Amino acid sequence: MDVSSQNLTSDQITELISLVKKIHGFDFSDYTKASLKRRLTRIMLLKKLGFYDLKHKLINEQGFFTEFLEEITVNVTEMFRDPSFYKALSSQVLPELTAYDQIKIWSAGCATGEELYSLSILMHTAALGERALLYGTDINKSVLKEAEKGVYSNRNLKTYAENYQSCDLKGLFAGYFITGRESAELLPKLKLNTFFSVHNLIADPVFNEFQLITCRNVFIYFETQLQERILHLFYDSLSPDGFLCLGSKETIRSDLFKTKFRAINQKENIYQKIGY
Numbered sequence: 001m002d003v004s005s006q007n008l009t010s011d012q013i014t015e016l017i018s019l020v021k022k023i024h025g026f027d028f029s030d031y032t033k034a035s036l037k038r039r040l041t042r043i044m045l046l047k048k049l050g051f052y053d054l055k056h057k058l059i060n061e062q063g064f065f066t067e068f069l070e071e072i073t074v075n076v077t078e079m080f081r082d083p084s085f086y087k088a089l090s091s092q093v094l095p096e097l098t099a100y101d102q103i104k105i106w107s108a109g110c111a112t113g114e115e116l117y118s119l120s121i122l123m124h125t126a127a128l129g130e131r132a133l134l135y136g137t138d139i140n141k142s143v144l145k146e147a148e149k150g151v152y153s154n155r156n157l158k159t160y161a162e163n164y165q166s167c168d169l170k171g172l173f174a175g176y177f178i179t180g181r182e183s184a185e186l187l188p189k190l191k192l193n194t195f196f197s198v199h200n201l202i203a204d205p206v207f208n209e210f211q212l213i214t215c216r217n218v219f220i221y222f223e224t225q226l227q228e229r230i231l232h233l234f235y236d237s238l239s240p241d242g243f244l245c246l247g248s249k250e251t252i253r254s255d256l257f258k259t260k261f262r263a264i265n266q267k268e269n270i271y272q273k274i275g276y
Contacts, residue, residue: 008037008044012051016040019058024065026139027202028072030226036072043071066142073140076217078156079114079121080163082248085216086122087167088268093243094126097211103132104210106237108201109218110136113147113194114160119214120190121176125169129189135208137199144196150186157184201230206237213238217247224253231257238273245270 013036021027028036044054057064080086097103103123107116116136123132138144152160157177164173177184199207201218213234219227231254234244244261246252246269252261261271 008040008051013037013040016055016058019055020065020068023059026069026200030202030223030229031221032223035221039072043068046071070140070142073138077111077114078163079118079152079160080167081115081118082216082268083163083166085245085248085268085270086118086169088265088270089245090122090126090167090169092264093212093245093270094122094128096241096243097128098126100211101131103128103212104208105132105134105212106208106210106214107134107136108199108213108215108234110138110144110147110196111140112143113150113196114152115214115216116147116194116196117150117186117190119212120186120194121164122169124176124190125171129193132193134194135210136194136196138196139198139200141198144198147196150191150194151183153183154179154181201233202226206233208237209239210237210242211239212243212245214245215247216245217250219246219250228254228257235260235273240273240275242273243270244273 010033013033017027017029017036021029040054044050047054047057049057058068105116105119105123107119110116113136116134120129120132120134123129123134136144136147138147157174157179161173176187176190178187201215215230215234219230222230231252235257238244243264248269251269252258252271260274262274264270264272
């Protein structure tokens with residue numbers, strides 16, 4: 001079979017969505033079809049599977065579903081990605097958070113933890129590290145295991161350091177790591193108040209009250225209806241006047257939520273909750 005020529009139809013994608021929901025309890029029906037098609041096609045090419053082979057493995061091999069989930073939910077991430085966002089966060093949001101004795105931060109869709117640890121470093125540069133509790137969640141268990149380690153390849157650190165330098169933050173980026181021959185581990189103080197757990201934005205409820213929620217470059221994979229459901233979750237999870245940060249290509253389009261959030265920085269898509 002020439003799997004490279006595999007072209008999934010809309011009906012086949014719908015069938016796979018239904019199958020995964022029925023057998024494994026994960027609902028991808030509100031993911032954008034274009035994104036889902038790209039990722040399903042990638043899985044089939046990587047594994048050299050036709051459509052019916054893919055269905056068979058999803059039905060019969062639990063271990064395969066773990067790999068499948070990793071591919072479907074994979075996110076591109078790096079430390080201090082989009083430095084202009086972190087500069088805005090530092091100048092416009094952190095001064096507001098100093099009023100709290102305890103600052104709870106949620107990085108939703110945290111993948112392997114680069115964003116959460118960037119936030120941890122940011123809090124320490126502002127002398128707020130000891131007051132901050134940082135929660136990273138993702139639908140994917142395996143990436144959370146990697147996130148908990150706080151260990152990253154030296155190959156990536158050059159890019160991370162350049163991002164950090166572009167944020168105009170104090171101190172040397174390398175000072176936040178214990179560097180080895182091939183990898184570097186974050187200092188224990190940066191991991192001390194970080195917590196990682198599985199959370200499904202589509203199905204799971206509020207689990208805490210936060211002063212800051214970041215969910216960057218995740219919404220772009222969701223249809224508008226699902227985005228609105230998740231905005232409900234975030235609104236209910238934020239403390240009064242709490243902050244919500246979306247990705248550079250994402251924005252609040254819902255008329256309802258335009259009345260529930262005020263834009264603090266439209267370029268960086270930083271919003272503040274209105275009301276209680």
